[in-house]
Amino acid sequence: MPELPEVEALRAFLDAHLVGKEIARVLPVAISVLKTYDPPLGTVEGAEVTAVGRHGKYLDLTTTGTAGDLHLLIHLARTGWLRWQDPLPSGPPKPGRGPLALRAALTGGDGFDLTEFGTTKRLSVHLVHDPHEVPGVARLGPDPLAEDFGPEEFAALLAGERRQIKGALRDQRLIAGIGNAYSDEILHAARMSPFKPTGNLTPEETAALYAAMRATLREAVERSRGLAAGKLKSEKKSGLRVHGRTGAPCPVCGDTVREVSFSDSSLQYCPTCQTGGRTLADRRLSRLLK
Template sequence: MPELPEVEALKDFLTEHLTGHEIVRALPVAISVLKTYDPPLSALEGRTVTGVGRRGKFLALATDGGPHLVTHLARAGWLQWKDRLPDGMPKPGRGPLALRVALETGAGFDLTEAGTQKRLAVYVVQDPGEVPGIARLGPDPLADGFDEAAFAALLKDEHRQLKGALRDQSLIVGVGNAYSDEILHAARMSPFRLAAKLTPDETRTLYTALRETLTEAVERSRGLAAGRLKAEKKSGLRVHGRTGEACPVCGDTVREVSFSDSSLQYCPTCQTGGKPLADRRMSRLLK
């Protein structure tokens, strides 16, 4: 799933490649991708892109005096830039192509989604704030005003485990399954710790890990073409997706806890005092 660093890099890439260009065609290939119908997708055609913004994991394309094209790539969605789009109209089918946007230059991008669970979402709205998911977003962890005190205030009455709290977009935006693992590893904390139980020193440590992990990931992704972002994300991860490999900090074996539709990875030595975590349903350490 694209998370804050990748979406931020996509925003920068699209800002460079779209701003000042006219949208001549916007075609939904998978009709289920469209979550709004007024204004229609065709309202974007003939409009010039004036900027690209990011709201959490949402991308928002602004046009001159017209609507915004807002998208959330969900778990398996992606944006594929093409310097020259294929000629002709794309055909609806069972393939990954969900939506195509063409510019007057012949370039453009496709929104694609792999897998059978179709969660990629596209909205055409006058104001990005009209999108329900955006309206519910919490603060951005890389915003200038998001300081340690603001972070501590969010966790003060948060009686969930750290893993779930970090991933809650209504609490803090942009962090998903991968970077929550990375942040907790950097902070040397168990994903099962209760957020409200952190001491002030632990809160400071987690805040630092949050900001530094995301900032470093953004810097690694900055300037990369859209097609290289997935590989860059994977190469920079220390524990997420690395079950069975050696922890780069201590050398212990990275372990995994599986859920019904996802999993988390962690290092026992760095994060849980050397003890492997129990099954998620037990929510406690193995004795």
């Protein structure tokens, strides 16, 4: 799933390639992709893209046209991606069983496709007057890289939580933009078990977790800076230390990276770095092995 660093890199890429250009047409190909109907999607035809923003994992394309300012909000969900094309293929896209979900064509002949693989279709596009009309945006917590989100604000958020830290980091209502992959990376950097209760964090541990969160996300954003959209997925995979690396040696201590499987996802961690050498049990079967 694209998370904050990849979405931020996409935002920067689109800011360089879209702003100042005119939209010729936006064509939904998958019936499930468009989540709004008023204003109609055709309203943005002839409008100029004037800004590209980000809200957590949402991309926000601001357009200015005869209807005033409108926002095209894109959430890539678990298996979605944005593919820039210059030029776009000639002829209209054909609906079918392929991954193409939406095509946005510019008057200059270039544009982008939104694709989504798999049978579970969650990629979403909203056209709204205000981004906060989208429920997922309205519910977002603070951006973890925002200048005004300091260690005190982070500690205050966690103070009222009574759950495992892995789940807290992934909750978009608490902190926006962190998903399964970077929560694993943050906890590895903080040398903390993913199942540690937030209520058990000491002030020193909370400060260390905040520092690990900011450093991990900033490093990932810097690695992605300037890359073309098509190279971001491979860069993310190559930059991860524990997530998706089950069975590989930990780059810090050399221990074997382990995995905990759930019904629809998994997490990875290093026992030496994070759990005092203890192995975490498969959560489908039991809790922490003691």
